[in-house]
Amino acid sequence: MITNPASKYRPFATVDLPDRQWPSKRITHAPRWCAVDLRDGNQSLIDPMDGERKRRFFDLLIKTGFKEIEVGFPSASQTDYDFVRSLIDGNLIPEDVAIQVLTQSREELIRPTIESLAGAHRAIVHLYNATSEVFRRLVFNQDKAGTIALAVSGTKLIKELTEQHPETIWTYQYSPETFSFTEPEFALEICEAVMDVWQPTPERPIILNLPATVEVATPNVHADQIEWFCRTMTRRDCAIISLHPHNDRGTGIAAAELGLMAGADRVEGCLFGNGERTGNVDIVTMAMNMYTQGVDPELDFSDMRKVVSTVEHCNQIAVHPRHPYAGELVFTAFSGSHQDAIKKGFAARKKQNDAIWEVPYLPIDPADIGCSYEAVIRVNSQSGKGGVAWVLEQDQGLRLPRRFQIAFSRVVQEIADRTKRETTTAVIVEAFRHTYGLDGSGRFSLVDYSVSGVDKSGAPRTFTGRVEVDGQTRSITGQGNGPLSSFVDALNTNFGMHLDIVNYDEHAIGTGSGTQAAAYVECVLPDGKSVFGVGIDVDSGEASMRAVLSAANNADSDMGVAK
Incomplete structure (x- = not known):
């Protein structure tokens, strides 16, 4: 790169349009x-x-809802010519679709x-x-008059030939x-000359x-060009202005959007x-930008994955995983703060049942384009408690309390840091089951x-049970004001533990006959450290007992548990 680009490149001239109207306009309907x-x-x-x-x-474009499809350059390629004929001769074009x-x-x-096109x-x-000065001078060695004459002669011949086929609309x-860098006045002059030949009407407009x-300028300059053209031309009602x-410059979409705001009617892309x-x-x-603003684009991308796979096959070019709306990763959050916000957004949506979509970091509901929620949050070393909790809720139906989320996220963080790659759902579930003894490893x-003692007299309840520890079965007893406290007392008394339950949560997993209960406990040790446990069973009482035993399995070895 040169140190003084101004010595080689010059900025594009702006359009003199001080009373431009497009900045206050909105896109309220789909273009052609x-x-x-x-x-x-x-x-x-x-x-x-x-x-x-x-x-x-072609079949994908029809299914998506396009009513105008440019199908080829038949005079330049036999393949294109044959393809156009195959569509017409095979009666493959719906009557409301125009091929271009x-x-x-x-x-x-x-x-x-x-x-x-015969028979279409x-x-x-x-x-x-091409109409721009640089093309006239360097490419065609042609003046303005010659450039206009070329457009007019072609238009006359097309008019003559198409009139011989009245069966076609x-x-x-x-x-x-090269309109983008043609002098605005000359671009209008040549278009007006073409219209003089074709003689369009409001019922039969020219495009x-x-x-x-x-792309040679910022999108606002493009919008000024379009607005100036639309405001200056004659017979505006006889023309469809197309972009x-x-x-x-990487701003093609912005240019098209501002061009519609500036008065255009149609978009090619x-x-x-x-x-x-x-x-x-x-x-x-x-x-999809229009869709997120509540405007029906009149195109159907309900099965975005099918659209992507078809286009990739036909173009033999992969769609980037971060491509807006369609990429494999566009609805996926790895960042912990993003994950937490998304999780809270989904939780609020469940409670409010609001029709208006409001989920942080997700401008669109993935379900609208056929994408599931399973991959909305994925976990790596950048993730936090929210991401881990989301994965467990989506895959296992487990809704971990917040402090439980924090504790287990540290386990997953250690795995992600050690492996230095994405931590899959299977790895997270396996780690959860092993950490809390759900795999029988405790x-x-x-x-x-x-x-016993389940009456309402207020008398202490007595836990009597058998616990297998280190391969041996031991009978234990304990007392408390409830089943859990009496079980904890039995563990503390018989194994020298010092567990104290400070939090308890439970919820159902699933519905109907297959419903299970998930119970979570947080216990505090004498040094103030918390240990967590989870239990899952068809019986909620059994699940709560298993949760306490899970916490016992997670207690540090320095608790002095008796062998």
Whole structure:
């Protein structure tokens, strides 16, 4: 990089529009969408799609809800020509869908283009020629008059040829290619000249596609260009203003959104933004942006994973795991603070049953696009108690009390630090079961028991039971004001323990005949340290006893437990 970029590059000129209106506008409805994956996206692939992949992509676009689909450049490729014919001859195009094809303004290309569309119910013929000063000077060696003449001659021929096929509902689309860096006045002049030839009406409008062929300025400048064009042109009611943003500056979606606010009616783009250089505008992201603002995008991405897998197969390009809305990891939180906020958001949603979606860090409900909640939170060394608790609740139905969450998260943190990789659900569950003796690994296990003195006289209750410790069964007794306190007294008396229960929680797991009880205890040792235990059983009383014994198993060896 050079130290003085101003010596080599110059900033793009702004548009003189002091009374611009677009900043106060909002997007309130979906634009007309045109998917250009099968032409613009296809021409950018290392290995262009064959017929099978094109057909599969076309079917996906139809299922998603696109009513305008650019299917190829039939005069430039036999594969494209044959594909267009296969759609028409195979009666594969719904009557409310228009297929679009591209051509340059040359007679030898326009004629086979129209031929390829013979018999189509609805068709859009898309003609383009570059209009910017740098292209006129460096690429075509052509002045403004010659550039206009080229667009006009192509339009005249398309008008003549399409009139010979009245069985088709024709739409004409003209693109002043490189609009983004064409003088605004000249871009308008050439479009007006094309309209003079085509003679559109409000009932039969022309599509004027204003492409940011190369993104050269900030999105607000693009919006100014679009608003100026819409406000200055004549016969605005006879034209559909279309956008075709590219993403050279990484702001293609923003440019398209501001372009709609500036008065455009239509957007051309690709699913996930495939296209030349840095790509076309990403229709999936743009549509889902509208969805999160309460606007129906009129496109259906209810099964986002299916959309991703199909596009990956057809393009042979992977969708990035952090791609907005569609990436494998976009609804996944590893950060402890994020996990805690998400967990609290879901908990509040359950209590309030509010239709409005409000979950921190999740701008959209993953379920709306066919994604489950299981992978919303995943655990690694950056995670905290909330993430671990979420995994256990989702996979095991266990709702750990907060202090219990903190204690067990330290166990998982140690595993994550030691392994230096993501800690899977299976690893977390295994660690939980082992830590709290649910796998039978604890030193103590309860064989049987009974509690007497269950009347309401206030007399102490007596625990009588058998506990297996270090492979031997011992009979123990103890007294307390309840089953748990009498069991703790038995453990303290018979094994020299010093457990004191300070917290107890329980909840049901599941519903119906398969319901189990989960019980949690926190006990304090003489040195003030807490130990935790959990018990699970179909009987809540049995679960609470197992929780106490789990805490005993977790007590430090320096408690002086008698052998």
